[in-house]
Amino acid sequence: MDRLDRARRRSDGFTLIELLITVSLLAIVGVVIIQTLTTVTRSEAYQADRTQSLDSMRLVLNGMTKELRQATAVDDVNSSASHIVFTTYVRGTLRTITYDASGSTLKRRLDAGAWITVQTGLATTSIFSYQSAPPVPGAQWVRIVLQVEPRRDPETTLVLDSEVNLRNRVQT
Amino acid sequence: MTMDRPTTSSAARLRARGEQGMAMVTMLLVMFIVSSLVVVMLTTQNHTATTTARNRSWGAAVHVAESGIHQAIAYLQSTNGVPPTGAQSGTTAEGTWQYQVTPLPRKHYQIDSVGTVGTAASLTASRRLRVILAPPTSFRYALFSLSDVTTKNNNVVCGDVWANTNVTVYANDAVRKGDSADCPTGTVGSGHVTAANGWIAMEQGSSADGDLWSGGYDSAGTAITIGNNGVVGGRVRASSSTPACADDPLHSRYSVANNGTITGTVTAWGSITGSGSSGTRAAQTCTPAAASARMPVFSWNPANYPASSLHTYSFPADYAQFNAYIDANRNGLQGTFYIEGGSAATPIDLTGVSIIGDTTIVATDAPIDASGGIGAANTSDKVLVLVSYYSAPAASCTTTGGNPGDCAIGFKNNFDMSSTSLSGGSNTAALLFAPNGPIAFKNNAQFNGAVYGNNIQIKNNMNVAYDPRIDQIVGFGDVTLDIKAWMECAPGPVTTAAC
Numbered sequence: 001m002d003r004l005d006r007a008r009r010r011s012d013g014f015t016l017i018e019l020l021i022t023v024s025l026l027a028i029v030g031v032v033i034i035q036t037l038t039t040v041t042r043s044e045a046y047q048a049d050r051t052q053s054l055d056s057m058r059l060v061l062n063g064m065t066k067e068l069r070q071a072t073a074v075d076d077v078n079s080s081a082s083h084i085v086f087t088t089y090v091r092g093t094l095r096t097i098t099y100d101a102s103g104s105t106l107k108r109r110l111d112a113g114a115w116i117t118v119q120t121g122l123a124t125t126s127i128f129s130y131q132s133a134p135p136v137p138g139a140q141w142v143r144i145v146l147q148v149e150p151r152r153d154p155e156t157t158l159v160l161d162s163e164v165n166l167r168n169r170v171q172t
Numbered sequence: 173m174t175m176d177r178p179t180t181s182s183a184a185r186l187r188a189r190g191e192q193g194m195a196m197v198t199m200l201l202v203m204f205i206v207s208s209l210v211v212v213m214l215t216t217q218n219h220t221a222t223t224t225a226r227n228r229s230w231g232a233a234v235h236v237a238e239s240g241i242h243q244a245i246a247y248l249q250s251t252n253g254v255p256p257t258g259a260q261s262g263t264t265a266e267g268t269w270q271y272q273v274t275p276l277p278r279k280h281y282q283i284d285s286v287g288t289v290g291t292a293a294s295l296t297a298s299r300r301l302r303v304i305l306a307p308p309t310s311f312r313y314a315l316f317s318l319s320d321v322t323t324k325n326n327n328v329v330c331g332d333v334w335a336n337t338n339v340t341v342y343a344n345d346a347v348r349k350g351d352s353a354d355c356p357t358g359t360v361g362s363g364h365v366t367a368a369n370g371w372i373a374m375e376q377g378s379s380a381d382g383d384l385w386s387g388g389y390d391s392a393g394t395a396i397t398i399g400n401n402g403v404v405g406g407r408v409r410a411s412s413s414t415p416a417c418a419d420d421p422l423h424s425r426y427s428v429a430n431n432g433t434i435t436g437t438v439t440a441w442g443s444i445t446g447s448g449s450s451g452t453r454a455a456q457t458c459t460p461a462a463a464s465a466r467m468p469v470f471s472w473n474p475a476n477y478p479a480s481s482l483h484t485y486s487f488p489a490d491y492a493q494f495n496a497y498i499d500a501n502r503n504g505l506q507g508t509f510y511i512e513g514g515s516a517a518t519p520i521d522l523t524g525v526s527i528i529g530d531t532t533i534v535a536t537d538a539p540i541d542a543s544g545g546i547g548a549a550n551t552s553d554k555v556l557v558l559v560s561y562y563s564a565p566a567a568s569c570t571t572t573g574g575n576p577g578d579c580a581i582g583f584k585n586n587f588d589m590s591s592t593s594l595s596g597g598s599n600t601a602a603l604l605f606a607p608n609g610p611i612a613f614k615n616n617a618q619f620n621g622a623v624y625g626n627n628i629q630i631k632n633n634m635n636v637a638y639d640p641r642i643d644q645i646v647g648f649g650d651v652t653l654d655i656k657a658w659m660e661c662a663p664g665p666v667t668t669a670a671c
Contacts, residue, residue: 033201040208047216051223058227070659089659092302092671167658170309 049152053121057146057160060106060119064144067097068164074130074139082125084142089168101125106146123147123157141165222294229290229297232266234660237287237301240269244283245305249652252475253279259666270666278530278555279476279646280656281305286666298663302671306656308649310468311603314361314638316624318467318607319566320370323630328354331361331622331638332382336464338370338390341378343399349381350638356620358594359637363405368462369413372396374432379403383436386426387413387461393425395440398448402432407451410440411461417441423456467607467624468648470559472510472534476646481507487514487538495521504528504549514538516562516577522546527600532557539564539577539609545586545616548598556589556602556621557645563608566627570610580609580625583617590618594639601641605648 014022067088075085082101087094090110098109099118106119106127124147133140145161240262247256255273262269267289274282283303290296314331315321321335324342333339333347341347348354349363363381365372370388374380376399383406386395395410410426412419420426420441427442434450444455474482485494494511498521506529511520514537522533522542526549533540539562548554562580569579581604591597602621604611611625615632620639630636644656661671 029198033205036205037208040205040212043209044212047212051216051219055223058223062227062230066660089657089671092659092661167655 046150046152049150050156050158053148053150053158054160056119057148057158061144061146061160061162063118064099065162065164068142068144069167071166072168072170074142074166076130076138079128079130079139081128084128086142086166099127101127104149119146119148121148121151123149136169138169139166140169225290225295226297229295230299232289233287233297233299234301235287236264236267236269236289237285237299239264240271240285240287241283241301241303243269244271244273244285245653248273248281248305252473253281253653255281272666276304278644279307279653280644281653284661284666284668286664300661300663300666300668302657302659302661303655304657305653306644307646308651308654309643310645310648311622311624311643313624314622314636315628316465316467316622317626317628319627321628321630323634325632327630327632327634329634329636330355330359330363331636332364332366334366334368334465335370335628336368337388338372339365339367340373341365341375341380343375344377345375346378347380347382349405352381356591356593356596356637358639359620360640361638366462368464374398374402374404376400376402376431379405381405384408385462386410389425389427389442393427393442394429395426395442396428396430398428398430398432398434398446400431402448404432404434404436407436408434408438408440409459410442411459412441413461413463415460417458468605469650470534470605470607470648472647474510477508477532483507483509485509485511487511487518489513491518498522498525502526506531506554508532509534511535511538514562516564519577520560527554527556528552530555532559534559536561538562539579540581541577541579541583542587543584545588546583547586548589548600551597551599553595553641554600555641555645556600557605557642558603559605561608562606564610566610566629568610569612569627569629578610579612580606581611582614583612584614585616587613587617587619590620590635590637594620594637594641601639603642603645 068086071086071088073087078085085098087096096111100107101122102125104120104122105117106122107115108118109115127145129143130139131141132138141163143163148158150156243262255275259270259272267287269285269287271283271285276282283305286298286300288298313334314329315333317335319336320338321333322340323345327345328348330348330350330352347363347365350359350361364383365380367386371390371394372384372386374397379402384396384404389395396408398404408428410428412426423442425442426440428438428440428444430446430448430450432448437451438444439454439457439459441456441458444453502524503526505525505527514535516539518538520533520535520538520540522540523544526547528549540558540560558581560580564580569582589598589600589602602619604623606625608626610627610629611623612629613634617634620637621642622638623636659671
């Protein structure tokens with residue numbers, strides 16, 4: 001008799017209540033899973049973009065620091081917060097290097113050569129500031145502040161800075 | 173009797189209904205999500221850590237290389253310029269360095285240093301620095317006088333002129349900037365004229381490409397005079413060396429009299445008069461004068477010169493011997509000559525001497541003279557340095573313009589080493605240094621270099637152009653060696669010749 005009851009109970013369908021609860025739970029779990037997967041994917045993409053931006057900024061900042069450290073003089077007349085012209089050693093030879101920030105792009109030029117884009121996504125074109133060492137006129141230190149907005153997350157601003165002492169600066 | 177299995181819990185009911193797989197699927201999904209998150213985080217952190225470490229190694233490598241540079245400098249100073257043989261190496265807490273010193277001509281040294289930081293292959297950074305050491309910079313002006321500078325009759329100075337007292341630029345004479353068409357290629361200077369505590373007289377038709385800056389005034393109270401058709405390319409300042417110009421409260425002195433053309437602004441504590449034209453004028457405006465400048469310090473050290481070409485004499489005992497050597501080498505003089513003692517009776521007579529290489533003559537008491545010219549016998553790059561501590565009043569040198577015994581250094585007739593470029597022609601740079609007495613030139617002195625004297629008088633057809641080869645001469649300056657150039661080269665062994 002008990003065996004018959006159990007067999008009959010196994011063959012019964014779900015009640016409507018059970019089905020509704022199950023579907024609701026599955027829907028909730030599904031939404032959570034999809035949202036989590038979306039977040040993970042977005043987070044991965046954001047991190048990759050952020051890392052790429054930081055890597056690019058480091059390269060640019062290190063390059064500028066290296067070039068400015070060897071500089072003999074900054075062209076004070078033609079330099080500003082978004083534009084710098086300086087004479088420096090490149091592989092042991094004195095050359096003129098120019099950086100120009102315009103819009104969201106930072107470009108570099110060697111002597112009178114072609115402009116080459118070295119950084120995109122600038123949050124501001126105000127990059128360079130100058131400090132003199134009296135009584136010698138002109139810039140002795142140059143501070144570089146690079147601010148970049150990653151492409152996938154423009155609400156975030158990455159900031160790297162460097163203060164460079166011109167090692168070959170001489171009084172003219 | 174029948175035994176029922178307990179069916180009280182829901183789990184048991186689910187298992188009983190064969191739905192136990194849902195838990196596993198859910199757990200797998202959760203584990204997948206968590207694992208993904210962990211992988212993303214670990215990847216990011218790993219990249220960040222690696223990048224930061226590599227960046228740190230790259231930044232530290234240059235400092236480690238600098239440790240090698242400083243080690244090399246300390247070694248050179250301790251040995252008075254004798255470099256170590258081969259490459260030297262050492263360590264710091266950050267990494268290892270290796271340096272090599274290569275002696276260059278004229279007491280210059282090239283130091284190459286490589287700094288290496290990090291051991292793991294991906295985190296190792298190596299940077300190579302090259303530093304050029306040289307005697308400190310001491311000479312910036314074409315003409316420098318502790319008192320007056322006076323030119324007369326057809327002279328052109330390319331570079332800057334400094335006098336602690338007065339400057340007279342004679343009619344039609346010129347002080348040019350380095351890139352002027354009147355100057356040899358490679359000349360450095362702005363064409364400035366400074367009279368720190370004195371007045372400046374630009375006579376009619378004279379010109380200066382740069383600024384005029386005075387700190388005193390003449391007997392009429394005039395600080396700067398520009399004659400008819402005089403031209404000044406820069407600005408003009410008549411300043412006072414007294415703070416706040418308190419020495420002349422009525423503005424009766426420090427005036428500018430301009431009958432020529434001034435391109436820049438004119439600023440004077442006194443009045444601004446004359447029929448000439450100028451930029452903005454600001455009379456009765458106080459500006460501080462330039463401070464008086466000192467003569468660079470010279471220290472004799474025989475170790476600074478090649479022993480093989482070093483000659484030492486004591487005057488008057490060795491006077492005949494010295495003259496015999498000059499006679500024997502008059503057509504090809506080079507080397508270092510140190511002459512102790514002497515007087516106006518034993519002048520160093522360089523008449524007719526031609527130099528063939530770097531030549532330094534240092535006289536502690538004797539004057540240096542020439543009548544009939546000094547020249548160069550070849551076109552090789554060379555420097556002539558003449559130092560005389562002979563003391564004489566400026567007045568004794570004024571009228572004769574360089575006769576023996578009158579001046580500390582006096583050249584008459586054809587002191588000629590110039591050309592259209594500094595490296596052309598005789599390719600010679602000359603430094604004349606007399607801190608205690610006047611230096612005078614008369615008749616056709618044409619050379620590249622600089623003149624530093626207690627007083628300077630120039631007469632008849634002189635062209636002098638500042639040559640930067642003489643800005644760093646061994647023996648001059650407060651320190652033995654200075655860093656002339658600091659550069660980073662492409663990574664490579666310390667023995668790499670190219671930068």
